[in-house]
Amino acid sequence: ETGVTQSPTHLIKTRGQQVTLRCSSQSGHNTVSWYQQALGQGPQFIFQYYREEENGRGNFPPRFSGLQFPNYSSELNVNALELDDSALYLCASSAGGTDTQYFGPGTRLTVL
């Protein structure tokens, strides 16, 4: 059974640019959640996708957007990057109808 994978591992962007992060869910999981983890903080919920539809969103502006594909992999897109967007972005997958989420290793985004 393959776990949750994310790419890229690290990314450096400049303010104002756009970025796309990718996540492959664990085999058999149809739900993907994205979290932002600032240094020294707990993860904060960005949004969740269930069967290709957004299924809830946290307190993040519209420049944070996402997609889920028919194979349940997912993308997180962030437009007009700001310095405060520098963080570890975590993807978690779960089987629809259950609440246990399994996290990937994360993508470390640095905005200069």
Place this chain on the structure above:
Amino acid sequence: GENVEQHPSTLSVQEGDSAVIKCTYSDSASNYFPWYKQELGKGPQLIIDIRSNVGEKKDQRIAVTLNKTAKHFSLHITETQPEDSAVYFCAASMGSGTYKYIFGTGTRLKVLA
């Protein structure tokens, strides 16, 4: 708003001693409480979880207790080992039947050999 408080922020124990981390949640509708261990440079790893219809759950050296009335839940690690050193996060589901989490701010556990 919904909130999870976690204490202490850092905890140092001697190898073989026990460690206890405590969390308090605000949303009375929360019904699922996982605990994650995060090592440097890695994503959070689920170590134990508990649902609101259970008061205690144990898995080898790790146990979790839940007091729904007080909205408290705690992680207990017995016979700590150096490899238990990591940051531990508690989380609570956002209301009943939802699968989104609110996380605590983390506890950095150091097990001294």
